Amino acid sequence: MVIDDGLMIILVQSIVVFLILLLISFSVPKLQPLLYAAIFFYFLFHLLNTIVFPFGKYFVALFEPLPEPFAKLLIGSAILFYVSELIAKHISEAGYGSLASMTHFAVKIAILTLWMQQTATLIDLLSKLITK
């Protein structure tokens, strides 16, 4: 499987990244936040590309018998939420807590808009019970 090989490589890479960050903090402590952010985002996108997105596709295919949008929406919004939380944490670690909570809030609204159509169906169904 693709995921198994990729997983091992990613785990090794994460240790290498950790060592590089330690080296940077010794050699150029003033540049450390900037380089940390750059490496963090590079590593995050690498991780998303090699592990998370293939797994997401695999997950959606696994739950194919479910009615169409649900599996896709659930795993999609969960991944979106998790990534947004990760980035927000990173930003607030750098000392910009309010900016972090702002971006997280925006992503939450984006997730809600994804579910808007399903919510409309639900409200329709429930209101059909009440009205004749």
Added chain:
Amino acid sequence: MISFIETILGTVLSSFVIVIISTFMALLVDFLFPSFSKWTRMILIFIVVIVVLQPAFEHLTLIRDIAHSISMMFISIYPILTASMIAAGGAFSMLNFQPAMLLFANGAIVLTERILIPLLTGALIFDLVSRILPAVPFTKMADLIRTTLLGAVSAVVAAYSIFITVGGTMSWALTGLASEPIKELIRQNVPLIGSFMTDSMGTIGRYSSGASVFAGGWLISAIWTVALIPSFKTLLTAFFYRWTAALIEPFANEDITGILDDIGRTLFVLCAVSFLIAFAFIYTALFSIILVKLITSMK
């Protein structure tokens, strides 16, 4: 009959398989993203309400539509029936078919359509609300509505049997020794409404056995089937809800099993209500058949 059961199995069972699969999916997502678990629960409730409660809602609307059309039919034909009864003279007195009984049976339908089924819808919504927002529980309210409804329906059926035995001309064979084990079986295995079912079936049967002299056994059984199919379907669906709740209880969220269980209980009460409709339908149908027979034979 077989294909009828297969259709129910097809629609209902597939939606319950969906519940089981989506519960597994929610388990996986919970494991991966624990910070998202609050929303996973909400989304699971979404799936359950949209996909799985569809059969329950369909049954509710089905019974509501049937009640509506029967009450409309009754309002339109009641004057004709009573007028022709008066025209037929004293031939009815030996049959114990009083117009008051007809009025009562169909009045029960009007009651069902106007009060009982809206209350049942209310119970369903109370259940959903108290599961989705556990901070605002309405469970006692929903239980109260259900027990009240069951009490009202049983009272109406008891009144039916009083009406029938006052006349005294009709007795039924199913009260005999042979059917007692079956009745006991139903009474003990159908939750909530088991004893009610045997009682009301006895009441219906007492009427139709008296009328079968006039209408013929096949016709009677045809009317029985038509009248009881909605009740039977509702009963089967209610059982499926409770079975699924029992099946997924070990690994599913308590809310999901609770919702399914509550919906099952509401459907049992709906089944009891539909017995009321079935009785009125059978009564009106037999009444019209006997009326037509009498009029044609008097010529």
